[in-house]
Amino acid sequence: MRTMLLAAVAVTAMMATAHAADAYKFALIPKGMDNPYFDLSRNGCMAESTKLGNVTCIYKGPATHEPATEVQIMQDFVTQGVDGIAVSVADADSVIRVIKQARDANIPVITFDADAVKSERQAYVGTDNKEMGRELGRQLIKLHPQPSSFATQSGGPAAANLNDRLAGLYEVLKGAGWKEVKGSPSFCNDDAALADQQLSDFATANPDIGAIIPVGGWALFAPKAYKAFVDANMDRVKAGKFPLVMADTLPVELQLLKDGYVQTLVGQRPFEMGQKAMEILLALKKGEKVATVNMVGLDVVTKGNVDKFLSASR
Incomplete structure (x- = not known):
């Protein structure tokens, strides 16, 4: 036993x-x-x-x-x-x-x-980040077929995924005749408050800019500041002169789209x-x-x- x-x-x-x-x-x-x-x-x-x-x-x-x-x-x-x-x-x-x-x-x-x-x-x-950048560009052109000026925003200059997105975005937009403004891309280091400030700075420095299209959703993660930026440019948005194509599909971004502060989101998983x-x-x-x-x-x-x-x- x-x-x-x-x-x-x-x-x-x-x-x-x-x-x-x-x-x-x-x-x-x-x-x-x-x-x-x-x-x-x-x-x-x-x-x-x-x-x-x-x-x-x-x-x-x-x-x-x-x-x-x-x-x-x-x-x-x-x-x-x-x-x-x-x-x-x-x-x-x-x-x-x-x-x-x-x-x-x-x-x-x-x-x-x-x-x-x-x-x-x-x-x-x-994500296929280069393809994401291309899709951001394609969606922008769908809303604004006439070539214009643009600015973009990234997180950090050493992030390979974001650099691939920029490359894809440039491939589509510059290939379609869009011109990048001075100071673009800006880098927000994933800081939402800084991201919103940079968007406002681009719009102030370039009153006739055709689009500001970040390759990440940073600015939208601070919805109050982002709404203030869009409200300041809402007349041009409604006139079709300043389309709002943004990256990522977090719940806060989806709600901003539903509320009319974004027209298209291109999101990852x-x-x-x-x-x-x-x-x-x-x-x-x-x-x-x-x-x-x-x-x-x-x-x-x-x-x-x-x-x-x-x-x-x-």
Whole structure:
């Protein structure tokens, strides 16, 4: 009897050890915790980890857009020995060394939302950013077929994903005869208040500008200031001389569209990025092969379909 009891205890201990070995902690690192866009990636990460059952999603990044702090957080996760890292890269060059450190420690590393193609990251999940820039340009031309002047706005000059969007936007607009004004692009460093100020500055410096078309939704994340900017230019908006085409489809942006402060949104799918990041890291941890590039789609939202997107976001 005693032998059987000891055997049962041993089996239970082995099962507990195996169960612990199958439990993983994956870090999801945004460019900035103050950017509500990344809240959706966090939600997708958490939802997928709950679904998988043996995965814990650890969501942590810089308080605000700061590449050096992002690198330090990655180094901390390497030191802690997490089972995998997914990072939205603020500066593609700055993460090369720390990604190598993680890989040398046998920690899988992927990028989401913003890539670092020169690094040893094993996969990327996100948007076809050049195509997003093109779509922003196409939607603008649909509303304003006559070439005019334009300005654009980005987050940070070292963000590869945003630079790809700018390249796609320029390809379409400059190819159609649009002219970029002096001082464009501006860089808001993912700061909503600064983003709104920059939009107002462009409009003040260029009273006849045909469009200001950011490649991210930063200004709309401070809706009061954004509304003030649009209200100051509403006569030109209503006359069709100043179309409002903006990036991303967060709930606050969808509501601004419904209220008449945006005409078209071209949006990414950050929730899906968070989900897929967990799936890919789990596959890598199990030694499975994954696709190097994993694209999620784009959404184009107008007055005609905004209610559907608003309902889905609640």
